Every structure is written in C-alpha cells, then in structure tokens.
Amino acid sequence: MPxxxxxxxxxxxxxxxPSGLDDVSRRYRRxxxxxxxxxxxxxxxxxxxxxxxxxxxxxDDSIRTENSEQFYRSHVLPKPRKGDGFTQxxxxxxxxxxxxxxxxxxxxxEEGRREGFLDPLDxxxxxxEQKIEVEDPxxxxxxxxxxxxxxxxxxxxxxxxDKRWHYQNRYDLKNQGDRPNDLPDGLTNVIVxxxxxxxxxxxxxxxALAGASCGSGYSHEAASVVQISQYIRNLGYEAVSSxxxxxxxxxxxxxxxxxxxxxxxxxxxxxxxxxxxxxKIFTDLPMALDQPKKxxxxxxxxxxxxxxxxxxxxxxxxxxxxxxxPNKSSIRGVVKWTADCEKCFGYWARMGSDCAICMRVCxxxxxxxxxYYRLARNxxxxxxxxxxxxxxxxxxxNKRVKPSGWWGKQGD
Ligand code: SF4
Ligand code: SF4
Numbered sequence: 001m002p003x004x005x006x007x008x009x010x011x012x013x014x015x016x017x018p019s020g021l022d023d024v025s026r027r028y029r030r031x032x033x034x035x036x037x038x039x040x041x042x043x044x045x046x047x048x049x050x051x052x053x054x055x056x057x058x059x060d061d062s063i064r065t066e067n068s069e070q071f072y073r074s075h076v077l078p079k080p081r082k083g084d085g086f087t088q089x090x091x092x093x094x095x096x097x098x099x100x101x102x103x104x105x106x107x108x109x110e111e112g113r114r115e116g117f118l119d120p121l122d123x124x125x126x127x128x129e130q131k132i133e134v135e136d137p138x139x140x141x142x143x144x145x146x147x148x149x150x151x152x153x154x155x156x157x158x159x160x161x162d163k164r165w166h167y168q169n170r171y172d173l174k175n176q177g178d179r180p181n182d183l184p185d186g187l188t189n190v191i192v193x194x195x196x197x198x199x200x201x202x203x204x205x206x207x208a209l210a211g212a213s214c215g216s217g218y219s220h221e222a223a224s225v226v227q228i229s230q231y232i233r234n235l236g237y238e239a240v241s242s243x244x245x246x247x248x249x250x251x252x253x254x255x256x257x258x259x260x261x262x263x264x265x266x267x268x269x270x271x272x273x274x275x276x277x278x279x280k281i282f283t284d285l286p287m288a289l290d291q292p293k294k295x296x297x298x299x300x301x302x303x304x305x306x307x308x309x310x311x312x313x314x315x316x317x318x319x320x321x322x323x324x325x326p327n328k329s330s331i332r333g334v335v336k337w338t339a340d341c342e343k344c345f346g347y348w349a350r351m352g353s354d355c356a357i358c359m360r361v362c363x364x365x366x367x368x369x370x371x372y373y374r375l376a377r378n379x380x381x382x383x384x385x386x387x388x389x390x391x392x393x394x395x396x397x398n399k400r401v402k403p404s405g406w407w408g409k410q411g412d
Contacts, residue, residue: 039335047168053341085404086353090403093209101243104121104226116242121225127236154195155272157257158289159257165248167248189283190256191256193280194276195221196272196275197213199365203401206356211353225243235285257290259293263305264362265316270293296382314343363388
C-alpha cells in the first residue's frame with residue numbers, strides 16, 4: 001500500500017464513465033468525484049511486478065513454456081516455419097527491431113537487472129551542479145514537450161506522481177524474487193511519452209513481421225527517454241528514464257491526458273487510436289500538469305465487443321467492467337475491463353511471437369491523417385457511435401493484411 005505519510009491523491013482514478021458500470025463502481029461513484037469512473041475500491045492493492053505474466057513465465061511453472069524464453073532473447077533467431085509472416089525474413093526483421101532496447105536491457109543482467117523492463121535505464125552522465133530557475137511552469141512544460149518531440153516522442157503529457165501505480169517491488173531476475181522499487185527522493189512529476197506503432201505493420205498482426213512494430217517502438221522509446229532525461233539532468237534536476245519498469249504506464253498515460261482506457265486494455269488516443277507504446281520520465285522539474293481527457297471511448301466500448309470477439313484465446317472480457325481480474329496477473333481493487341493475461345500469454349507462446357489482434361481490429365485503429373477517419377472518430381464520440389460501428393464493420397476496415405503483401409510493397 002502507498003506510504004501513509006505521503007500526500008494521497010483523490011481515491012477515484014480520473015477516467016471512465018457513469019454508463020455501463022456495475023454495482024461496485026456505481027457505489028463508489030456516488031461516494032466520489034462525479035467526473036470519475038475508473039474506480040479504485042477499498043480492496044485496492046498495489047501490483048507486484050513478480051506477478052506480471054511475463055515475469056511469471058520465468059518463475060511460475062504453470063505459465064512457463066518452451067517458447068517463453070524467446071520473449072526475452074531476441075538475440076537468437078527462432079526457427080522459421082511455414083506460414084505467411086513467419087519466414088526467416090519476418091523473424092530477422094522483428095528481432096533486428098529490438099536491438100537498441102536489448103543493448104540497454106542487457107547492461108545489468110548479471111546483477112539480476114533488466115533496464116527498461118525491470119529497472120529504470122541508468123543515467124550515462126550525472127546531473128549538472130547548477131540548476132536553472134523555473135519561473136513559469138507552463139512555459140517549461142511547453143518547452144519540455146517540444147524537446148520530447150524532437151527526441152522522437154509522438155505525443156507527450158505531464159502529470160504528478162501517484163504511487164498507487166508503482167510496483168510494490170521490482171522483480172529480480174537473478175534470485176527470481178522481490179527487490180525494492182526505489183526511486184530518488186523528492187520526485188514529483190511524470191512526463192509520459194507515446195510512440196506510435198507503424199500502421200501498416202500493425203495491419204499484419206498476427207505475424208512475426210508485425211512484431212517489428214512493437215520492437216521498434218521499444219527501441220525508439222529507449223533512445224528517447226535517455227536523451228530527454230539527460231536534458232533535464234543538464235538543467236540541474238533529477239530525471240529517471242523508465243519504460244515498462246517501476247510503474248504501470250496505462251494509468252499514467254490516462255492521468256496525463258493522452259487517451260482513454262479501452263476494453264482491449266489499451267490506452268486509446270485521439271491521434272493514433274490504440275497503436276501507441278508509452279514510457280515515462282520521473283522528475284522533480286516543476287511543470288504545469290495536464291488533465292485527463294475524454295472523447296467517448298468508454299461509451300463506444302460499451303456498445304462494441306469487437307476485440308473480445310477477435311481474441312483467439314478469448315482473453316478479453318465482455319460486458320461491464322469489474323473490480324477483480326481472473327488471476328494474480330491483474331491489479332486488484334480497480335473497476336475496469338481486465339483481460340485474462342494467462343490466456344493471452346499462452347497464445348503468444350504457442351504462436352512464437354507477440355499478438356495485437358485486439359489492437360488491429362479496434363475501430364479506432366485508423367490512419368487519422370485522413371480527414372474522413374478524423375470525421376468518423378469525432379462522430380464515434382457522439383450519439384452516432386452505433387452508426388459508425390456498423391459502417392466500420394460493414395466496410396471491413398480492419399481486415400488483416402497479408403504479411404507477404406507488406407513485403408511486396410517494399411520492393412515497389
Ligand atoms: S494480444 Fe491477442 S491474445 Fe492477447 S488479448 Fe489481445 S487479441 Fe487476445
Ligand atoms: S475493439 Fe471496440 S470494445 Fe474493443 S477497445 Fe476497440 S472500441 Fe473498445
């Protein structure tokens with residue numbers, strides 16, 4: 001549980017919507033902020049990283065499979081097999097996309113660390129001794145967002161630290177147990193940055209080829225966060241570069257106003273739909289904070305179950321959000337849609353690559369540089385949402401593209 005001496009944030013998570021809630025969330029809504037609907041209950045427990053399904057695949061025999069290892073070892077090329085999207089060329093491309101993320105994550109492995117996954121990325125240069133004066137937090141927030149975009153982020157939001165979303169403990173790879181999830185003292189804010197995944201590659205999920213959109217996301221994130229953090233340290237402030245380590249990215253992305261939570265457990269953003277990877281920089285640099293934004297995703301998910309229909313192992317829930325997930329790999333005491341991570345990971349392991357079918361089929365997975373998709377997105381946030389869903393389904397806009405078709409285009 002969070003340290004009681006620390007200032008505690010309001011109980012409700014600033015997200016979700018009154019419609020489509022079960023009894024638990026209605027009760028908590030009455031007691032709390034009327035604008036909130038992603039509700040934290042009295043049964044809330046901070047999530048422990050050791051229970052993350054990827055970590056469990058390293059210590060829990062009920063999850064571990066022959067293929068589990070490859071999710072941590074993209075240095076070794078899996079055996080190609082028959083089937084479009086799983087040739088040597090597909091695996092070669094996917095594994096190459098992870099290279100930069102692997103260079104960072106390998107650095108501390110002998111001590112049981114994995115930077116970017118279990119532990120923050122180590123700073124390369126120290127903090128400057130002299131500190132700049134921040135007179136205008138709004139101006140510095142604007143500057144930092146521009147710097148983040150220069151270093152490769154597609155979207156950026158800023159929020160305050162909320163320890164509820166930090167792991168109780170870190171996972172130690174060497175002793176396969178807990179380690180303290182320490183951060184430097186005095187950090188106050190989190191810069192959340194999003195990298196969009198490549199639209200054309202995502203359209204080929206499930207395939208090893210599509211995994212390159214995920215791997216390149218991680219590699220770009222690693223490069224971005226270390227440069228942004230170094231810039232902040234050069235201003236004389238503390239900055240900790242974080243990817244999947246230290247804290248849950250989803251609540252922070254929502255708190256920082258970057259998107260809304262979807263049934264598929266992804267943050268759906270106005271700019272790129274669900275096709276975004278998030279990372280974080282914890283800092284004591286004073287900055288103006290962003291607020292959560294809503295554009296109708298909860299209401300849309302209430303009438304759409306396309307991700308649940310399309311998920312091969314049926315890991316995505318139908319119906320209303322619930323307070324608890326199906327097993328220990330879900331956070332407890334937060335009313336939300338929660339997928340069955342054991343089923344999801346089992347499918348990944350059987351396929352031998354990552355899956356994001358639930359991302360590809362989502363009606364919000366569109367190329368919003370096109371005006372007609374922006375119009376449809378805006379209408380999806382109104383009472384016309386049902387019409388948009390029907391049209392989207394009839395036009396089969398999220399059909400899988402054959403991986404060989406993607407390769408065909410590269411030679412044009
Ligand atoms: S990633 Fe694939 S298996 Fe996992 S929830 Fe999404 S569709 Fe289902
Ligand atoms: S597919 Fe439909 S239900 Fe699933 S996240 Fe997207 S909009 Fe929501």
